[in-house]
């Protein structure tokens with residue numbers, strides 16, 4: 426597994442690099458957002474650790490541009506108490522974020538979760554497509570389309586939609602969804618599922634005038650045919 430670190434604080438970058446190497450990952454690091462974006466777009470990485478506060482091209486901008494072409498897992502590093510950073514990071518398509526200072530064990534745990542959910546390049550299984558009306562999800566190729574449009578989803582938006590489509594007509598609780606989408610050891614905001622549902626509705630329901638994901642009050646969510 427190949428991990429890209431984009432962090433201008435060299436001490437932190439070096440520390441994370443050493444820990445990742447120790448864990449057996451391959452690592453490349455850069456202090457520049459611009460270079461980080463180019464490297465990530467090159468497609469040879471399985472995951473990116475991206476600092477928000479970077480000179481020139483900041484982390485949010487790097488992520489926004491990357492998401493036009495790539496759904497690789499991205500874990501953002503934000504400054505302490507920078508609530509805006511977290512919200513903007515999720516908006517821009519981050520899969521997870523950590524607030525500095527962070528424990529290296531927590532970063533390692535989140536990396537494992539993010540990588541586990543990502544289909545490995547070697548074992549892309551041939552799975553059938555999941556559908557809802559004109560919406561089609563090609564699970565193996567991780568492509569979602571509505572009629573002829575391609576819908577760009579972040580890693581977790583895709584996972585959430587996949588689970589709902591796989592369990593059509595079954596109401597899934599927020600806890601169940603949280604565990605399946607974020608991993609059982611997830612330790613972030615508990616309303617994160619509501620946030621992702623909102624993103625999915627904005628990208629799909631609102632855009633195409635359909636009502637796909639239904640809220641079941643006090644329970645969770647369901648997609649009904």
Ligand code: CA
Nearest residue numbers: 433476478479
């Ligand atoms: Ca920084």
